[in-house]
Amino acid sequence: VAIPLELDTDGIWCALPAGFPESYTLKVGTRAEDGTETVTKKIHIEYPEIMLNADTNRKFTNHQYMNLHEDENGVRSYTVSEECGIYFEVDGPYRCMVLSASSEEGKRIKKRYAVFNMNGSLAELKGFEIKRRGELQLIKQFQSRVFDALLVGNSLAEAYGSAASVADVYLDIIDTRGAHLDDETALFMIAESTNMRKTVAESAGNRSAAVTTATRLAAFLGETYLHTPSLKCEYIIASQPVGASVTDRAIPVLIFQADREVRNAMLRDWLQxxxxxxxxxxxxxxxxxxxxxxxxxxxxxxxxxxxxxxxxxxxxxxxxxxVDWQYYRERLSAAVVKIVSVPAGLQGMTSSPCPRVPFPDWLQRQVAQDNTTSKQTHITDFFKARVVGEDDTNPCGMDETEIIPHKPVKRPPQVPLTLANYVSRMKGVPDRSKDYGKWLSYMKGLWALQIEQRAKDIKRGLLHPEREAKRRLVV
Structure with a gap:
């Protein structure tokens, strides 16, 4: 019935048609002999919710649930009851759901999405860096603005164009090395922080930017930092020493507040x-x-x-x-690729909405192949698996010199396919619980006929076109 969007352990996100039955209010009351009706109470129900619960209860109830009881004499016994603890609650509808894509081909990112209410406010945010403590502020601020930008416009191109303009703002910060920001703001944008779970002494042998930062803090602030638990390490990544790992290029932010002589001496040592x-x-x-x-x-x-x-x-x-500005450029570009570039390419756009962050190579090949006028045919398309027992040396069962005379083939008259003869031709509705694929194939054919019939009814004036036009997909 619905298009699945995201499956989670505690929720199923899907898209339903706007015309799908949703909310109903049942009026409960009495009717007098003279026909007067008195409403005593109203019961509000959500159609998808009660149907999901009814179907689940019918199919997945445990009819032999055993309950252990003990009487006053200590005698134990079991009673059998029917139990089903699976219940659905329906939320929404929502205006938009933004899913992050993977920068690698064939992979998907789970449990990462942003959901918006009909009024444009953020309903739920999960999995993105914006919710993580200590994450790079540059990425967090980019994400705080890019999701709202995706709600702008009336087309896919306009929505992604709006998101790309947000990406350009933060790419400019990197490409200009924060020239238009004061020192405090620029440092705040590229600084990261990590709270160490163990002390540096307990983390002996471990390599991380946080351990490097804590060790360097102890070098100019005292060795107590080596034994301080839950130490907050705030750092930036320097461009030197050349060839060193990112872990070895972490510079504590506090060094820039130290005396000039101390700062210069430490930086000479750390940057070599x-x-x-x-x-x-x-x-x-x-x-x-x-x-x-x-x-x-x-x-x-x-x-x-x-x-x-x-x-x-x-x-x-x-x-x-x-500062290693190229490192921060790659970090920001990775976020832009997952939220803007790759989703745009997978949804049919032929070029990246943000030209400064192009499609990955695999996506560029896929887009080019989908939009070429002369598609290359794979050799495997000419072959199929041979049926066991079939003689493929003479598939037609005929002699090489035999000539088959042409005989006209008489075809039965074509009967127009309608809803009535479709059901009879398919010999009833397949059982969804036994063969879901067959049931879905049957329903797709039925839905196609219903759409065709609805279009004919609109043309004949039997249905109102504006009301039917509202049957669009919403989350």
């Missing part, structure tokens, strides 16, 4: 870059091939150069110059 905190003359010497590795680093340092000449003086430090 001796030019941090040196004067601009040292920067020039390093840029000429004497060990400078951060070309655009803005530094503090002594005013006097190594050659005794007056240096240009210190320049203010900017954390943006040590």
């Amino acid at each position: 870059d001796d030019s941090i905190g040196q004067g601009s003359q040292a920067k020039k010497n390093s840029a000429a091939g004497q060990g400078f590795t951060i070309k655009s680093c803005i530094q503090d340092g002594d005013k006097e150069g190594k050659d005794g000449t007056e240096d240009d003086g210190p320049t203010p430090f900017d954390f943006r110059d040590i």
Whole structure:
């Protein structure tokens, strides 16, 4: 009856036609001899709910449920009863359900969706990073805006175009290295935090960004951080040392609040870059091939150069110059791919709504194949499995030189297929509990005939077209 959208342990999300029976109010009362009716109470029922519960009760009731009883004399006995503890409650209808896609071919992401009420408010959100503590703020803020953007417009292209415009805002933050944000906001957008379950001492041998951050906090704030339980580690990912893993490039955010000398000394050690905190003359010497590795680093340092000449003086430090912006670009692009790009491609769009985050290669091939005018035929399409016992050397059972004379084939007159003769031709409705596939095939044919009959009735003026036009799918 419905299109399944998401199956969960405690819920089934599906799409039903708007014209599907939904809510009814039963009036209970009395009728006098003179015909006067008096309503004593009203009973509100949800049709899908009571039908699901009735069908479940009929098929899955345990008719031999054993209940153990003990009387006052300590004698135990069992009584048999009928029990069915499966009950459905129907929520909705809802305006929209957004499902996240996987960036890998053939895989699906479970238990991750956003559901919106008819008025556009968020009804339920599950599985996305926006609900996780300590997750990258850049992704959390992107997700907080992109779901609402998907409700904009009257077509698929307009909805995904609106979502792509939101993605562009946050991609601009990365591509411009936060140039239009103040330092505090820019640092807040790219910082991540993790609460350690164990102390650093107890996590000996484990490698993670949180352990690296805690170890480096202890280096300039004291060794007590090595033994502090439930330590909150807030960090960013630096671009150096080059070739090191992401785990080894975690930099504590608190280092940027430390004294200049402490900050520079720690960053030199962690980034393996001796030019941090040196004067601009040292920067020039390093840029000429004497060990400078951060070309655009803005530094503090002594005013006097190594050659005794007056240096240009210190320049203010900017954390943006040590950040691995490519790492954050990949993190944000992965979120855009799952929410915007891949769903758009799977729903028929020929190009990514956000050109800066194109389709994955597998999806690009699939889209190109679906939209080509000359589709390539696979060789397997020309073969089929041979029936056991069938002689495939002479499938027609004829001699190679035999000539079969042409005889006209008389076909019986075609009888127009209607609802009445469809049921008789199919010899009744198949049993859904025994062969669901056969029942579904039968019902699809019946629904197609009903749609055709409804269109004819509208054309004849037997049905109101505007009322029938409201039969659209809603969640």
